[in-house]
Amino acid sequence: MSAKLDTYRNAAAVRNRLLTYVSLALLAIFLYIADAFGTEYEIRILINCAIFIALAVSYNLINGVTGQFSLAPNAFAAVGAYTSALLTMSPLEKQLSFIIEPVIWPLSVIHTPFLVSLIIAGLVTAFMGFLMGFPVFRVRGDYLAIVTLGFGEVVRVIANNTQSITNGPLGLKGIANHTDIAWSWGFAVFTVFFVVRLVRSSYGLALKAIRYDESAAEAVGIDAFWHKMFAFILSAFFGGIGGGLLAHLITTISPNLFTFFLTFNLLIIIVLGGLGSTTGAVIAAVAVTIGSELLRFFEEPMNIGGIHIPGIPGMRMVIFSFLLVILMIYARRGLMGTDEFSWQRAIDFLRRYKKGNPE
Amino acid sequence: MIDTASLIQQLINGLSLGCLYGLIAIGYTMVYGILRLINFAHGDVMMVGCYFAFYGILMFSLPWWASFPTAIVLTAMLGVLIDRGAYRPVRNAPRISALITAIGVSFLLENLGLVIFGGRPKAFYRPEIFSGIHIFGEVRILDLHIWTGILAVVIFFAIYQIIYRTRMGRAMRCIAHDMETTRLMGVDLNRIIAYTFAIGSAAAAAGGIMWAMRYPQINPLMGILPGLKAFVAAVLGGIGNVSGAMLGGLLLGLIEILLVAARPDLAGYRDALAFGILILILLFRPTGLLGERLPE
Numbered sequence: 001m002s003a004k005l006d007t008y009r010n011a012a013a014v015r016n017r018l019l020t021y022v023s024l025a026l027l028a029i030f031l032y033i034a035d036a037f038g039t040e041y042e043i044r045i046l047i048n049c050a051i052f053i054a055l056a057v058s059y060n061l062i063n064g065v066t067g068q069f070s071l072a073p074n075a076f077a078a079v080g081a082y083t084s085a086l087l088t089m090s091p092l093e094k095q096l097s098f099i100i101e102p103v104i105w106p107l108s109v110i111h112t113p114f115l116v117s118l119i120i121a122g123l124v125t126a127f128m129g130f131l132m133g134f135p136v137f138r139v140r141g142d143y144l145a146i147v148t149l150g151f152g153e154v155v156r157v158i159a160n161n162t163q164s165i166t167n168g169p170l171g172l173k174g175i176a177n178h179t180d181i182a183w184s185w186g187f188a189v190f191t192v193f194f195v196v197r198l199v200r201s202s203y204g205l206a207l208k209a210i211r212y213d214e215s216a217a218e219a220v221g222i223d224a225f226w227h228k229m230f231a232f233i234l235s236a237f238f239g240g241i242g243g244g245l246l247a248h249l250i251t252t253i254s255p256n257l258f259t260f261f262l263t264f265n266l267l268i269i270i271v272l273g274g275l276g277s278t279t280g281a282v283i284a285a286v287a288v289t290i291g292s293e294l295l296r297f298f299e300e301p302m303n304i305g306g307i308h309i310p311g312i313p314g315m316r317m318v319i320f321s322f323l324l325v326i327l328m329i330y331a332r333r334g335l336m337g338t339d340e341f342s343w344q345r346a347i348d349f350l351r352r353y354k355k356g357n358p359e
Numbered sequence: 360m361i362d363t364a365s366l367i368q369q370l371i372n373g374l375s376l377g378c379l380y381g382l383i384a385i386g387y388t389m390v391y392g393i394l395r396l397i398n399f400a401h402g403d404v405m406m407v408g409c410y411f412a413f414y415g416i417l418m419f420s421l422p423w424w425a426s427f428p429t430a431i432v433l434t435a436m437l438g439v440l441i442d443r444g445a446y447r448p449v450r451n452a453p454r455i456s457a458l459i460t461a462i463g464v465s466f467l468l469e470n471l472g473l474v475i476f477g478g479r480p481k482a483f484y485r486p487e488i489f490s491g492i493h494i495f496g497e498v499r500i501l502d503l504h505i506w507t508g509i510l511a512v513v514i515f516f517a518i519y520q521i522i523y524r525t526r527m528g529r530a531m532r533c534i535a536h537d538m539e540t541t542r543l544m545g546v547d548l549n550r551i552i553a554y555t556f557a558i559g560s561a562a563a564a565a566g567g568i569m570w571a572m573r574y575p576q577i578n579p580l581m582g583i584l585p586g587l588k589a590f591v592a593a594v595l596g597g598i599g600n601v602s603g604a605m606l607g608g609l610l611l612g613l614i615e616i617l618l619v620a621a622r623p624d625l626a627g628y629r630d631a632l633a634f635g636i637l638i639l640i641l642l643f644r645p646t647g648l649l650g651e652r653l654p655e
Contacts, residue, residue, distance in 0.1 A: 146397060146590060150634030153634055154631045154635070264462070264466055267462065320466075321463050321466035322467055324463035328463065329460070
């Protein structure tokens with residue numbers, strides 16, 4: 001009996017794996033076609049989707065899965081963006097950019113390929129997350145939120161003032177445009193797989209246990225501090241690389257690019273998707289990125305039946321902030337709650353649907 | 360080194376800035392004490408208060424002594440409205456949901472401000488009475504600084520009296536202590552909480568208007584930084600404690616101004632200072648200077 005069950009389980013596992021590979025292949029084909037035939041604008045939106053998937057999924061790891069309400073992803077993205085940009089810019093470009101004060105020594109000569117720069121950016125950001133973790137995880141709940149928010153602000157202030165490292169308020173210009181469909185989606189898929197595997201592992205269970213009840217988790221022998229730290233460092237690592245990709249997409253970065261505004265966008269995404277659900281974060285990242293393009297409609301002047309309505313710039317953010325409040329009042333679970341997509345569920349759902357009694 | 364005259368000058372500047380932080384911090388500390396909610400939107404409520412005062416003068420041609428109090432009353436009503444519309448529905452939800460709601464309200468106010476008032480900073484009218492300068496030797500004191508001090512003292516004592524001498528104040532202290540039991544004693548929680556928001560928002564509006572006259576311009580994002588710093592002031596003084604909020608505000612104002620005076624080369628880091636202080640307090644004295652309650 002047990003052998004039969006095992007065979008059944010193995011067959012299901014093989015089937016699930018096949019389905020995953022097939023859908024990845026379909027995604028790759030879709031992206032390839034989009035890359036070849038899409039307009040520049042459409043490709044740009046697709047790249048944005050991928051970066052926001054990666055940022056949202058890694059942000060959700062600490063906020064949703066572990067339940068530690070960090071507001072620091074803008075700090076991570078900023079550090080990652082600056083680190084990678086300073087590494088990919090050639091010494092000559094840096095010399096030309098830093099007009100007020102010359103760039104300090106090691107940075108003035110270092111010049112690394114894109115991949116190396118991204119990985120270093122991730123590691124530097126992860127190290128910063130490690131250092132931040134000590135004061136941050138001394139507190140909980142809303143204090144944690146405000147301390148991490150403070151770090152975001154501190155990073156911005158430092159970026160504005162360390163003229164010889166970040167070029168101050170002038171920012172960095174002329175960063176090579178390396179981020180394309182392959183880089184961004186490659187990173188997004190890698191992040192999603194990594195986080196999904198992590199959440200399913202024993203570490204993931206421990207992180208979830210901390211979310212539900214930290215004292216109980218400690219009582220069964222989970223070292224809450226180091227587990228939270230672990231999730232925070234990983235979140236910082238992926239956030240840093242995401243910031244690096246963003247920098248090489250926009251090609252111009254300045255301290256004001258990484259304000260609380262970026263955190264707010266990511267917060268909307270993970271709340272809409274359902275705090276704690278990786279699936280939700282992916283769906284919502286795509287929905288919010290595309291939705292925010294569609295909502296541009298509201299900001300442009302339009303003519304309806306001869307009546308001219310002037311565009312209202314800024315209306316999109318009003319809608320998004322309103323959406324966040326409405327979600328919290330009426331749909332706290334978001335799209336997915338803490339549920340995850342699995343092939344088994346999808347198949348079960350389809351079967352029920354075929355029988356004509358969908359639940 | 361700083362000479363005596365400029366030290367006195369900086370102390371006056373610092374105290375007057377500190378009074379403003381204190382006035383804003385009172386609202387944070389009252390709401391946090393009662394609801395355990397960081398009212399993220401508090402700084403933005405202050406911003407809206409400034410615009411009320413601004414439009415009162417510009418559009419309704421009110422004299423300043425009518426426009427400013429009207430703006431304060433309207434802001435108090437806005438505070439109550441926000442509580443009714445956004446915070447009351449999530450009162451029994453997990454605390455993080457309430458925090459996310461507060462962040463949403465904060466962004467809503469900022470972006471509505473950008474849409475309705477426009478992003479360009481507007482010059483704020485400074486009435487004659489606040490514009491005078493007294494010169495004592497090398498020390499220059501603005502009338503505005505004196506009035507800021509008087510206003511802060513008056514508002515602080517008024518709120519202190521409300522909290523410790525009235526029935527409503529007793530109810531507020533009871534809710535802060537144990538909300539469920541207070542409800543069982545027949546206190547109308549929602550009414551008391553609404554009054555708390557009204558008082559906090561009114562104090563913030565008063566502080567905001569003084570703030571607007573100090574720098575004399577306003578813009579829809581002006582509330583963010585004073586809001587965050589006032590929160591730090593509230594934590595510094597011991598959150599939940601009104602005297603602590605005022606003390607924390609004064610200290611923060613003094614530290615900020617004195618740092619810039621002593622090390623002008625570090626002036627750029629001024630806005631990061633508050634968060635440095637916040638981290639230090641949370642590490643070494645999480646209850647703040649006058650607080651007794653531990654953060655969660």
